[in-house]
Amino acid sequence: MNQLQVRNLSFKYFNAQKWILKDFSFLAENGDIVAVKGSSGSGKTTLLNILCSVIPKVIKGEFNGQISVDAEDLENLSLPQIAPTISLLMQEPEYQLFFPTVEQELAFAPENLKINPRQIQQKISQALAELNTESLRYLQTASLSYGQKKLVTFASILTLSPDVFLLDEPFAGISKEMIQTIKNVILELAQSEKIIFIVDHSEIFVKSANKLIDMDRLNVT
């Protein structure tokens, strides 16, 4: 993938008063790090859900506009087709963990892609090593702290190696040292031509991004 293009996007939840996006257009290309900032409730999570098509495919509302990857309109693809290419790290990791152990959790996505077991083991090791979290591999997911759960869901996305990473507050609940590790991983992903959107409420990463979407400054009258 070379481009993720948003054209004339408008969105409002049913029964809500205000539009979250109104006629919003944006282009992200290979290697872009896009910081998404804005106050609580400004629509950062909503934007990420739109970019991976969870809105409008699962969560409904008044939706207009188009999102395309290269020339392909997301409307014509199913969520299982989109998810390995445009992967979301959810704000709440609880909703993204399904298995008793970390290793089972990390095996799930590559198993779905029919990758052979030896390669899956390699992908798991690699993802955990990148995030400096090998020690979590054989732990029970229920025993993890909030920050550790975030790291595991991030590792799970790394096993997929998607073209677009949508990271919803990846630094929340993460220790100072781990924040630096994650920052480095994100910079390396950008260098390897990935597209990264990063919701950064506390503006830890805004300066390192090359594009910015400020949800508080969009024209949504």
Ligand SMILES: Nc1ncnc2c1ncn2[C@@H]1O[C@H](COP(=O)(O)OP(=O)(O)O)[C@@H](O)[C@H]1O
């Ligand atoms: N599923 C939903 N249905 C209706 N309203 C929602 C839903 N999800 C979020 N909202 C509302 O949309 C606005 C934006 O929410 P959100 O995207 O979560 O903001 P942020 O991530 O910037 O804090 C808020 O007013 C929130 O209450």
Ligand SMILES: [Mg+2]
């Ligand atoms: Mg949010």
